[in-house]
Amino acid sequence: MTREMNNQNVREDAIPHPLIHYRGPREARTEKSPLLILAGLNEGGWPQALKPDPWLSRPMRLAAGLTLPERRVGLAAHDFQQAIASPQVILTRARRDAEAETIPSRWLNRLVNLLGGLPAQRGKEALAGMRDRGQHWLDLAALQGRARDKRPAALRPSPIPPPPALKVMSVTEVRTLIRDPYAVYARRVLGLNRLPPLRAEPDPAERGNVLHAIVQGFLQARGDATDPATLKAVLMRKTDEVLEAEVPWPSARLFWRARIAGIADQLVKDDPRGCGPEVCPP
Incomplete structure (x- = not known):
């Protein structure tokens, strides 16, 4: 029972703003919104990568009357086609995730290649217009992350301990001086020592x-x-x-x-x- 329940998705409607709603591809069909954002258009995310079946091969699934794993990709493509047909759509993706550079979704690549290969139907002009409208939102996002007041950067600290502070040093302090000279500067010159922990532990x-x-x-x-x-x-x-x-x-x-x-x-x-x-x- 627990395994079967874990395979089901329960969507909670997070409300960061009353005019913004998070919907799945199937839930988005039931609501008419003036603006629809299709996010996460990266390969492996949309469509999701197929999980290998260690028990049943494709011929075995067909013989048993089961659907092939590629059917999920077809259903996801159908959802994408239904969503992109909305009156106003924004297609977004992340160029990098937590590990490495990402690859655009195959559907996004095919859409760009299709528009770029239709010069007689003004496909290139339509693609350039799409990118220009998207650049407007990227510029607004860049303005939000830009500091309003420009202040000069502080100078990089470069402590130079006086000779008496480094006249006598232990072997471990020499290693610390090479790895972290600021620690030696704080202890020998500034006279700073590490505070005892708030909760004493047996050492x-x-x-x-x-x-x-x-x-x-x-x-x-x-x-x-x-x-x-x-x-x-x-x-x-x-x-x-x-x-x-x-x-x-x-x-x-x-x-x-x-x-x-x-x-x-x-x-x-x-x-x-x-x-x-x-x-x-x-």
Whole structure:
């Protein structure tokens, strides 16, 4: 049922202006409008490209009494013929889409070629008149996109950092200087630093600080205990205390605790007395 409903088109009448109505080719026949715009006259859009049938070939469709895919092209051509016979018609297309240059619809090409090949019937003059009338609307659209007030363009920024600002640089800053010199200028000369995010997130620096605090707390609380089970219990207790106090993110807290629990056995086996006096208790 869902697949069958997805194959049906439900047209909603968007009303950007009370005098403008969007209609399909079949709906447009039922309404008489003084001006009809046939838009999207690009190959692949009107007519639409035929989808290959992976199950039935053309002889199989004929044997089964089914219509050929080309019938859709014929119906679309019939719709186009009915619409272009309106009293006043505008034929439009986009020369480029989001990917590449577009190709005019085959019907638009045939109409242009037909008028260009009828000199005795004044076909060339009719085609030139059509293009002149269309150019009027293109000129109006160009005026809408043109700025009313012309102001001189601002000069291109060309920062030249003073020598003291670049006297000492790290290797990563040299790479940044080559790729984005304005970032180095903003940080070294203007003294601008990136603002902290509005919502703090666990980053590698925060994780490193938490791990250092856990190890330091473990070394200070282990005392003279040598039993692996006791040492592991002390380590996990300090882990829970530090995570509860320093890590406000529940998911990161659980993930980091699992990482500590995974290496706890190896940590308690190693001799922790090789640390400096500033970390271990006297």
